[in-house]
Amino acid sequence: MMHQLAQQHRNEQLLKPTATIHVGNRLSLIERKVFNAIIWHSQNQRSAKPANYMSVDLLMSLIGLERSKNTEVIMDALERLTTTPIVWNTLKKDRTADWGVCTFLAGAEMNGGRLRYVLNPLLVEKVEHPTLFAKIQLLVQTRFSSKYSLALYEFLIDEMCRNGNPKTHVFQVSLDTLRHVLQFDGIYKHLNSDVLKPCVKEINKHSDISLVYSGVKKGRAVAALLLTIERKAVQLALTDLVTVETSDDPLNQLELMNDPLEQMLVTRGVGKRKAKALVETYDETRIRENIAHVEREYQAGKVKVLSAYLIRAIEEDYRPKVKSAALPERSEMSEREAAEKAREELLTDWNRYRERRVRERFAVLSSAEQEAHRSAFVERLDHTSSILKKQFKKDGFASRMVDAQFFSELHERLLESPEELDLDAYRASLMDIAEVVAARAQG
Template sequence: MPGEAIAGDIPADRLTGPLRRASVKKNVAAIHVSGKLTLLQRKLSNVLLLNAYDALATQPTHRIDARTLCLMIGYNSNDMDTLKASLRGLAETVAEWDMLGEDGQQEWGISALLSYAKLKGGVCEYAYSPALAAKLHDPKVFALINLNIQRRFASGHALALYENCYRFVRTGSTGWWDLGLFRRLMGVDGSDYYETYKHLNAKIIKPAVAEVNRTSNIIVTPEMRKMGRTVTDIRFRIRQNPQLAMIDMDDGGAVRQGAVYDSLRGLGVSDRLARQWIAEHGEAYVAEKLAYVGRQSHVKSPVRYLTAAIRDGFTAAEPEPVPEPARVPDPGRSAAQEARERAEAEREAALAEERRGRAARMARVRDAAAARTPTQRDADKRLFLAGLRDPLEREDFTRFGWGSALNARAIFSFWEEMQPGLFDGL
């Protein structure tokens, strides 16, 4: 979560690709939040950061469709009051950092999590202070949280623990935190009740650890340090969760060593998009689509075609219509036989026309989906999936996306409602 990150030592020799820079140094960077964020505000903050991440260093302001933002956070897209309250909370929350600067000198600073936000015309516009934007964009300091994992959390304390531990996944341990800092990270500082370790352990530590281990892609194990009988410090050992291992966007070292990644990059796919596809679909699926696109001799833009193939689950080229051979009248056939054959031919022609019409509508859907931003596309798919009740339909859509034949009618209705007139002229 932006502003509440703690990143540990990241050795330069373990960074690959664009993360390798001459100025990378070992340091312990910490960004803490002074204030208590709700689960909704934590999730909102992560989505805003992910939406802005690629342009953090180049653009002073960022924009996202407000309806899409609401859907990604998981609340009613018409509830603008809740969105306003959450944005206000982020603007009123202070981030503080105390870290070793690039020049080797200690640097302390504070900033609001958002320098401003506004809603106008269905669009949320927002900005970070330049100093905070630089910290959030630096992979030594901050690691993006996978939103697929974030959505699983039901507790703000568990999500806070996950965020703060995930920054140390490369090093295997958070290092020791004094209990005062830990209470602050969990948003329970200032509470007399949680000054007692027994209460802190029973109500915060144990439930949060259990949810992180059950829900996320890491396993955390708390360890305590005492002075006499009093617990003074806590740290968390961290390892990958073998049951829920996911390829995270920030841990691209292993992915970049694979043949599938090399093929994607050789085709012209960006580093971030290549890792995203492999993370979301797996190497086998992406390799299958690469092979499929390679067999299409008519493709002028391989990257664009591959994007559609991965998104919509292309498995074979649309068959070209075959002209019906001219029938030679046979005087030996009865009038009834002729009528049945004509009716059958008409049915076949109608089915062929229906298939062509469906293919044309599918093409309109693919184009409409491609025109949306990545954030909007993710929200569109989740909104559609939420309306499917049949497990087979859900599985088919999960596998094939907007190319799901089993859900074709529902897909067309969904997009007609999203963009009235989308299928006009077909």
Template structure:
């Protein structure tokens, strides 16, 4: 598959960087920009359970929004899923014992849409490869959304996994054409055409759009170009795009206290993002003051949900906000909507919303999550996109 570069998400994704040997998985046939983005979002959604679950699910509307097209356009989604199921991934690499391994698999073994849910699966052999950080690193979706060219995104994916070594190494032009999805076009067998229409535009967009800068170099036999490689350096102007969406949260005192109690990385960040540092700190202090709590994780979970130790009445379906407080009613509804989503969907929702934010608005959302007052109107608009009728009874 197009190498899905390393990125942030959760604990399992924060493993060691790629070292000497980087395996290669290549795609036969052409993938559109939309299909490349779709394949990356599906992998990101499935990553935590890639080798432990036979199939994976994702809300179809969220999936459409994350890859940047009309959330009601199910026909386009069907076509893109069909393309992934018909596209072949091929790998040729050394296994853990140094033995050569060749394999081939469809990118998706199946996909189906039912009741607003997209269900899909990978073959066991491909799932194993996709889950290995020596083969893949996950693409930062904030960066992915900025690309407008499928060739540029393909170049980025295949270069980014080599960012630690600074070079892709030499690729034959035949292999490079396969990576760019133009191997079947006689027009691009001529290097002059390949350079003018594929290489130069893709390099320009990668360097302008992403967190790396790539520089092509060629090797010739006589006057003919036979091989190409790309020098890779970090792009200091856009390096911020490669930051983990939760990195700022991990540097907080509240995060450290949660982790010390055995709360997982994902859950700690989720709580802080959803409730805000102050609210979580308040519950931590409350639980610490009880003394002798045997199950701190369970106690804190309930304290957050039931608003233990608060001097204000909790906003919940059982204890709704006063009728005069329209904002409080909307906040309660948003909290309910977010809580009803699956963990992977919640992560996807936040990442998608954060791509729309910059500066202080983004910082406020990182601190307070869906309760961010600075982004209140934008948050309501976002959830209306996901659930158009969610606020009808409140308005």
């Protein structure tokens, strides 16, 4: 029973603050895993109590030792976590604090198969409101057998997340940084042969990313590494997609009540009344094409606030002239224009899909995670447009504009399956589920 429960949990992610990834300290593999498991657990506790309880069995399972009864190991790890100081943020990657020192746990107790842990208050705020964090797959961590693999994996995921979760990411790391992150001081020969090579092998074999690297020389010696990370295609796609489409999610139902066109506007941050007015005033093509047009501009970074610009675009018709001229008769369109239009429609669909998915993904997060995203957003707000700030002051997250902007920024952080990240993958998945959808439409 317990194992089944644990099995479910292992598919989940924890948000590990960047600060705690760059801990300038030597943690053993088990200590690191316990650290992650506890972070995950505390992020999933709805109440923000200073102390939390979790079963020892669950903890053992989360660190990949489900068959072991050796609680002594756990106690040792907990002892190390409560006594060894961790110095965080020594790489200055996190904007909220530059430097800090504390122990990870304020204390821990084990009593009749239950673990009671008290997080260090200094760390609690970081864990509960991480502004920068890596999404670590809990399942992945159990499979590593080397502490370096786990440390490197965390570092890479963090790097990916801080760069907007691209599908592939190429970047350079100095050996100094790497030595610090991995806490390995040996000469390059050993760093390479004893640490990096086995790690890369393990990461490629067991994790959700794949990695290759090459040395960057300064003079004769290697001074940095050029890393190429690629997110592996995850297989969850199809089943996940279909169940979501049929679910009775309240969010979906709410959206389904509207006129689809109206709904498209609403999901982009336009207020309900305004959306209705626009739909009544202008014809469908004009609205659709302006949405597509605005979204292209938005993705190119030319638009700050989607909703406001969109309304203006529809009212004043920002569509490129050529296309609107060619529009009226579908049969008169050249093949190229038809293809372009299809692509545009696909893009619109895709964006709508992404919009929905990001809200769904947000809805299933724990309240702590949701709160973390909100506070990070508020923090970013200081550096962005004043209209948005005004809106936020007035209505908070209830403001349509704020809401739209919030979720639009969450795209990069929450969307992760291939069809959410890549238009072509989305098209492919559409073809895959076309039959399912057709069957449902008939039935």
